[in-house]
Amino acid sequence: MSITIPQLIPKVKSLNPLKLYFTRNLSTSYSAATKNKKFNIDYQIFLKEKSKAKIISPFHDIPLFSNEKDNICNMVVEIPRWTSTKFEINKNMKLNPISYDLKKNNLRYVPNCFPYHGYLWNYGAIPQTWENPTLLNKDTKTYGDNDPLDIIEIGQTIAKQAEVKQVKILGVMAYIDEGETDWKLIGIDIHDPLASKLNDVEDLKKHCPGFIENTRRWFEIYKIPDGKARNVFAFNGEFKDRAYALEVIRDAHLEWKKLITGKIPKKTDKYDIQVENTTLDYSPYKISPEQVVNSSELKEFSEPEDKNKEPEAWSYIE
Numbered sequence: 001m002s003i004t005i006p007q008l009i010p011k012v013k014s015l016n017p018l019k020l021y022f023t024r025n026l027s028t029s030y031s032a033a034t035k036n037k038k039f040n041i042d043y044q045i046f047l048k049e050k051s052k053a054k055i056i057s058p059f060h061d062i063p064l065f066s067n068e069k070d071n072i073c074n075m076v077v078e079i080p081r082w083t084s085t086k087f088e089i090n091k092n093m094k095l096n097p098i099s100y101d102l103k104k105n106n107l108r109y110v111p112n113c114f115p116y117h118g119y120l121w122n123y124g125a126i127p128q129t130w131e132n133p134t135l136l137n138k139d140t141k142t143y144g145d146n147d148p149l150d151i152i153e154i155g156q157t158i159a160k161q162a163e164v165k166q167v168k169i170l171g172v173m174a175y176i177d178e179g180e181t182d183w184k185l186i187g188i189d190i191h192d193p194l195a196s197k198l199n200d201v202e203d204l205k206k207h208c209p210g211f212i213e214n215t216r217r218w219f220e221i222y223k224i225p226d227g228k229a230r231n232v233f234a235f236n237g238e239f240k241d242r243a244y245a246l247e248v249i250r251d252a253h254l255e256w257k258k259l260i261t262g263k264i265p266k267k268t269d270k271y272d273i274q275v276e277n278t279t280l281d282y283s284p285y286k287i288s289p290e291q292v293v294n295s296s297e298l299k300e301f302s303e304p305e306d307k308n309k310e311p312e313a314w315s316y317i318e
Contacts (some may be wrong), residue, residue: 032162032301043096046189055289062127084118111225121152129252151185155192171201172245225315
C-alpha cells in the first residue's frame with residue numbers, strides 16, 4: 001500500500017518519506033484538566049503541556065512519534081481497559097477535548113458480550129493522523145472514517161484516561177463500518193515487560209496466545225446487543241504486520257498534514273474538522289488557548305469516585 005510523493009520530496013531515494021513530516025521528536029509530559037462534571041453530557045477533558053501549562057489539542061499538537069528513529073508512536077488513551085463508557089477525541093470541538101461519544105444526547109456504552117467486560121485493552125488514538133473520508137483506500141476499496149487512527153494497547157497496566165503513552169506498533173486490522181474503513185492498530189507500551197519480546201504480529205501468537213482470536217471476535221460481535229449486524233472485516237479478518245501498519249500510519253499522517261496546513265479544506269460536505277491548535281507554527285489555524293477555554297473553568301483531572309454507573313449485565317452471543 002506504499003505511495004510515492006515525488007512532488008514533495010523530489011530526487012530523494014535513500015530517506016524514509018515518513019520522517020520528513022513530523023513536527024517534533026521529543027517526549028513531552030502532559031497532564032489533563034476537566035470542564036464540567038463527569039457523567040454530565042458536557043463533560044470534557046482537555047490536555048495540557050506540563051512545561052508551559054498550556055492547553056493543547058490531543059488531535060493536532062501532540063506529535064505522532066515520541067521516538068521517530070525507532071517508530072515509537074504517541075497514543076492518547078480515550079478508554080482504559082475493562083471500562084465500557086465510550087469517549088473520543090472530539091474532532092467537532094475546538095482544541096478537541098476528550099468527551100463522551102453521545103447518541104441522542106445520551107451516554108453510549110459498549111455492551112459486555114460474554115465472557116468479555118468492556119474494552120479488552122487500553123483504547124485510544126494516534127495523534128496527527130486522519131482517515132480522510134474522501135480518499136478511497138486501494139486495499140479495502142472503501143473510504144476513511146474521518147477520525148484519527150484508533151489503537152488498542154495490549155500492555156499489562158490499566159491506563160489512566162487522557163494518559164499519553166509511548167507505544168511500539170505491532171500490526172493492524174480493519175473492519176468495514178457502514179462503508180468506511182476503520183483501522184485498529186495494535187501496539188504495546190514500550191515500558192511493558194513484554195515489549196522487548198513483541199515486535200510484530202507473529203510474536204503475539206507466541207507470547208499472547210488467544211489474543212488475536214479474542215480481539216477479532218470482540219470486534220465482530222460487540223454491536224450485536226444494540227441490534228446491529230456483525231462487523232465485516234477487511235482482509236478476511238487477517239492481522240497485517242508491523243510494516244503494513246506503519247504505512248497505514250504514514251498515509252494517515254500525510255492526510256492530516258494536508259488538513260492542518262490548509263492544503264485541503266477543513267470543511268466540506270463530507271466532513272467538518274476543528275483544526276485549531278496552539279503549538280504548530282506552520283499551521284494557519286494556530287491560536288491562543290484562551291480563545292477557546294478559560295483556565296478558571298478547569299479543574300485538575302482525577303478519576304471519579306463513582307465508577308458504578310456503567311452497565312454490568314452480560315449479553316450472550318451465539
